[in-house]
Amino acid sequence: MAAAVGAAAAPPPPPQLGPAAATGLVLDGLGRRGARRGVANIVAQLRHAQLSGRGPTRGAQIAETLLKERDKQAKWNGIPLLLKKLYENSHPNSDFSQCQSILKEISPLLSMEAMAFVTEERKVTQESTFPNTYTFDLFGGVDLLVEILMRPTLTTQKKKQKISDDLIKDCLSILYNTCICTEGVTKRLAERNDFVLFLFTLMTNKKTFLQTATLIEDILGVKKEMIQLEDIPNLSNLVSSFDQQQLANFCRILAVTISELDTGSDDKHTLLAKNAQQKKNLGPSRAEMNQATLLDIPGFIERLCKLATRKVSESTGNSSFLQELEEWYTWLDNALVLDALMRVADEETEQSSTESSDESGFANTSTRNQLPQSMKIMHEIMYKLEVLYVLCVLLMGRQRNQVHKMIAEFKLIPGLNNLFDKLIWRKHSASALVLHGHNQNCDCSPDITLKIQFLRLLQSFSDHHENKYLLLNSQELNELSAISLKANIPEVDAVVNTDRSLVCDGKRGLLTRLLQVMKKEPAESSFRFWQARAVESFLRGATSYADQMFLLKRGLLEHILYCIVDSECKSRDVLQSYFDLLGELMKFNIDAFKRFNKYINTDEKFQIFLHQINSSLVDSNMLVRCITLSLDRFESQSDIKVAEVLSECRLLSYMSQITIRMSFLFRLINIIHVQTLTQENVSCLNTSLVILMLARRKDKLPFYLHKLQEMEYMEKYPGFILNNFHSLLRFWQQHYLNKDKDSTCLENSSCISFSYWKETVSILLSPDQTSPCAIVSYIDKAYMDIDRDFTEE
Numbered sequence: 001m002a003a004a005v006g007a008a009a010a011p012p013p014p015p016q017l018g019p020a021a022a023t024g025l026v027l028d029g030l031g032r033r034g035a036r037r038g039v040a041n042i043v044a045q046l047r048h049a050q051l052s053g054r055g056p057t058r059g060a061q062i063a064e065t066l067l068k069e070r071d072k073q074a075k076w077n078g079i080p081l082l083l084k085k086l087y088e089n090s091h092p093n094s095d096f097s098q099c100q101s102i103l104k105e106i107s108p109l110l111s112m113e114a115m116a117f118v119t120e121e122r123k124v125t126q127e128s129t130f131p132n133t134y135t136f137d138l139f140g141g142v143d144l145l146v147e148i149l150m151r152p153t154l155t156t157q158k159k160k161q162k163i164s165d166d167l168i169k170d171c172l173s174i175l176y177n178t179c180i181c182t183e184g185v186t187k188r189l190a191e192r193n194d195f196v197l198f199l200f201t202l203m204t205n206k207k208t209f210l211q212t213a214t215l216i217e218d219i220l221g222v223k224k225e226m227i228q229l230e231d232i233p234n235l236s237n238l239v240s241s242f243d244q245q246q247l248a249n250f251c252r253i254l255a256v257t258i259s260e261l262d263t264g265s266d267d268k269h270t271l272l273a274k275n276a277q278q279k280k281n282l283g284p285s286r287a288e289m290n291q292a293t294l295l296d297i298p299g300f301i302e303r304l305c306k307l308a309t310r311k312v313s314e315s316t317g318n319s320s321f322l323q324e325l326e327e328w329y330t331w332l333d334n335a336l337v338l339d340a341l342m343r344v345a346d347e348e349t350e351q352s353s354t355e356s357s358d359e360s361g362f363a364n365t366s367t368r369n370q371l372p373q374s375m376k377i378m379h380e381i382m383y384k385l386e387v388l389y390v391l392c393v394l395l396m397g398r399q400r401n402q403v404h405k406m407i408a409e410f411k412l413i414p415g416l417n418n419l420f421d422k423l424i425w426r427k428h429s430a431s432a433l434v435l436h437g438h439n440q441n442c443d444c445s446p447d448i449t450l451k452i453q454f455l456r457l458l459q460s461f462s463d464h465h466e467n468k469y470l471l472l473n474s475q476e477l478n479e480l481s482a483i484s485l486k487a488n489i490p491e492v493d494a495v496v497n498t499d500r501s502l503v504c505d506g507k508r509g510l511l512t513r514l515l516q517v518m519k520k521e522p523a524e525s526s527f528r529f530w531q532a533r534a535v536e537s538f539l540r541g542a543t544s545y546a547d548q549m550f551l552l553k554r555g556l557l558e559h560i561l562y563c564i565v566d567s568e569c570k571s572r573d574v575l576q577s578y579f580d581l582l583g584e585l586m587k588f589n590i591d592a593f594k595r596f597n598k599y600i601n602t603d604e605k606f607q608i609f610l611h612q613i614n615s616s617l618v619d620s621n622m623l624v625r626c627i628t629l630s631l632d633r634f635e636s637q638s639d640i641k642v643a644e645v646l647s648e649c650r651l652l653s654y655m656s657q658i659t660i661r662m663s664f665l666f667r668l669i670n671i672i673h674v675q676t677l678t679q680e681n682v683s684c685l686n687t688s689l690v691i692l693m694l695a696r697r698k699d700k701l702p703f704y705l706h707k708l709q710e711m712e713y714m715e716k717y718p719g720f721i722l723n724n725f726h727s728l729l730r731f732w733q734q735h736y737l738n739k740d741k742d743s744t745c746l747e748n749s750s751c752i753s754f755s756y757w758k759e760t761v762s763i764l765l766s767p768d769q770t771s772p773c774a775i776v777s778y779i780d781k782a783y784m785d786i787d788r789d790f791t792e793e
Helices: 033-050 062-075 081-087 099-118 121-124 133-138 141-156 165-181 185-192 191-201 209-222 233-242 244-258 271-280 287-293 300-309 321-327 333-347 359-364 367-395 400-408 411-422 446-462 466-471 474-486 493-497 510-520 526-541 546-554 556-566 572-586 590-599 603-614 617-635 639-647 650-655 658-670 684-695 700-712 720-734 738-751 756-763
Strands: none
Touching: 033 165, 062 684, 081 099, 081 133, 081 141, 081 209, 099 133, 099 165, 121 271, 121 367, 133 141, 133 191, 133 321, 133 639, 141 165, 141 185, 141 367, 165 209, 165 367, 165 546, 185 191, 185 209, 191 209, 209 233, 209 244, 209 510, 244 287, 244 300, 244 367, 244 493, 244 639, 244 738, 271 287, 271 720, 287 367, 300 367, 300 400, 300 411, 321 738, 333 510, 367 400, 367 411, 367 446, 400 466, 411 466, 411 510, 411 590, 446 466, 446 510, 446 526, 446 658, 466 493, 466 526, 474 493, 474 546, 474 720, 510 526, 510 658, 526 556, 526 590, 546 556, 546 572, 572 617, 590 639, 603 650, 617 639, 617 658, 617 738, 658 720, 684 700, 684 720, 684 738, 700 720, 720 756, 738 756
C-alpha cells in the first residue's frame, strides 16, 4: 500500500512538541516517572548527537536491552529494534537477504500514517502528529535506507552488490511515506545532491520507476537550488529508455527543472526588481540551461508531440475490478498513482480486454463498462497535462524558434486539432470520474486544467510567430488570400510561405474550433480569460487586415461586445483579456469600427461600454491605445467610407475630443509609479507615450504638456503628475533601450518606429527649461523633484 500512496502536497509543519510528546510518550498507569525519564533521555541523546555530530546518532548504536526495556512505555511499536536488526543485516558484506522481511514489518506501520494523511482522516491524525514515521526517522531509519540504496555505488569491490527490485521498491516507498508525515525529511534528502542524482539512475528499471519518480518529484519540489539536468548520469540514454507512459511522468519532474523559480512575493515581480536581478545574473539561468539540455536529447520533442496527440485507446473493463477501482480513485491526485492502478487494471483485464484506437465506441459502451474507459480518458488527460506544460515552457524559452520548427515538423497542431472534440473539449459523460474533493467544473479538476494548459500552449505558439497560420486548414488559408485579394492589398508573406502539409486537416482548423466553443462559453466560465488570450495572440504582431476580417466574419466582435456590455462581465481578468482582444481586432480596421457602431446602437449601450473602460484603465488601456492610433490614421485618410464611419461612430467621435484624450492621459500617468511598475501595468506608460507621440506629429506636444500642468493645479497637486511622468520616462529608457524584443513589440503594436519612440522620450526628458517640449519647462522650481533615485536596492 505504501507504494501506491500519491504524491500529495507537502504537509503543514506539525506542532512543535517536546521529545516525549513527539514520540507519543506518556506515563504508564502507575505513574512511573523513571521510565519516562529514561525514554526522554534516549530521545534527547539522539537529537543532540544528530545536531552536534557527537554521540549516538541512530538507534543501532543503543543497546538492544535498553531499547526493548523502553519500547513499550515509549510506544515505539518495535521500530528502533527493527532498525537495529536492519542495520546489522545490511553491512557492506551482507547479501541483504534478511532486509526485505524486516522492511515488510516496518512498512505497514508507516503506510497507515501516510494513508491517513492523504485521506479525510488527516485532520484527526495531525493532532497527534505521526509517531511511527517520526520514530523511524529519529532512530536513523531514513539515513539507513539511503545507505542501503546507494551501497552498490559506494563499494570498491569489483563484484558489485546486487539489491533486488522488491527491496528497492520497499525502501523508496518507506522513504516517501516518511517524507509525507515527518517535517524536514524531504528537505534533508534534497540537500544530498548525490542522492538526488542517484535516484535518477533507478528510473532505468521499470519495476521501480513509479516509486522513484514519485520520491524525486517531492524532493525537487522543496530543493532550494534547481538541479542541472546535465549532471544526471547518461541522461540521454535514460530518456531514450523510457516508454511513452514513463516519459509522460518524467515530464512531471522536468516541469520543476525548466520553470523559473517563483519568488512568491508581489514586490519581487516589479520591473525594477526584475531588472536588478538580470544585472546580477548575466548568464543563462539554470532553468534555461536545463531547457537547452533537453533539446539536445535526440527525438525528445518528437516523442512529446506523439504523446500530446495520441488517441485514447478503448478498453473493456473487468467488472470485478470496478468497485475497488472507485475506492482507490477517491484519493488519487496525480498520474503516477494512476499509473500504478492502471497497471493493476491491465493485469486484471488482460484476458478479456480488446483495444481499439477509435474513440467513437465510448458513447455506446454499457454503464457497467464505462468506468474503466472513463479512467483511461482521465489517465490520458493527466499525461497530456504534463507534456503540454513542458512544450509550453520550451516555446517561451530562449530556444523558441528551434522548438517552433520541431513541433511544426512533428505536426503537433494538426494532432491537437484531431483530439479537440473527443478529448480536449469533450462533453462530460454522466459517470465521468473526478478527483477526490472536486467536481467536474472545479478549476482544479484534470478536465479543466487540460483545457487551460491547451489554451496556454496555443497562446505561446501563436504569439508573434509566423507559424500561427498552422492553426488553420487549407481552405481557411485560401480564405485569407481571398480577403487580401478583394481588399487589393498584398498577401502576408507568412501566409504564402506556410507549408500546407503541416496545417490542420478536417472541416475546421484549430482557431475556428476555438472560436466556436468560445462563443458558447457560459458567462461565469473560467475559460473565457484563456480563450481570449489565445485568440488575441493570433492577432498580435504586425496588424493584418486579412486576419482581422477572418475573425470578424465569424462574429467575434459581436461576441466580445455582448460579453462586455450585455452580460456586464464583472471579472477584471476576463475584462482585460476582452479589451486587449478587441483592441487587436479593431486596430486600423474601419470595417470593425462600423460593426462596433452597428452593435453599440444606443446611448445606453455606449455608456455601459464607457463605464467598463473607465472602471479600470489598467485593464482597458490597450483598447484606448488602439482607438487613439486608429483615429489618428483615419483622420489622415481621404476615403469616403472612412469619412462616413468617422462621422457616425460613437467611439471615434468620443475619442476625437481633446478633453477626453487629456483625461485618459492624466489618469494613465497617475495610476502608475516606477516602484509599482510590472509587466501587467507598464502598458499604461506606453499608451500615454502613444498619445504624446501622436500629438508631437501634429506639433501639439507643448499644448498637451501645458494642459497637464493646468490639470495638476486644478487637482491642487502642482508638479505631482509631471514629476512622476519624468521618473517613469527615465525608467523607460533604462528598461527598453536594452531589450530588442520589447522594442519590436512596441513597433508592431503601434506602427510607429522605435526610433521615434526614443526621440520623443529624449525630447520630453530634455534638461533645457526653455524647451517647449521638455517636461521640466512645466514644473515650477518650488515643486520640482526629478532627480530622485528609483534604483532597486
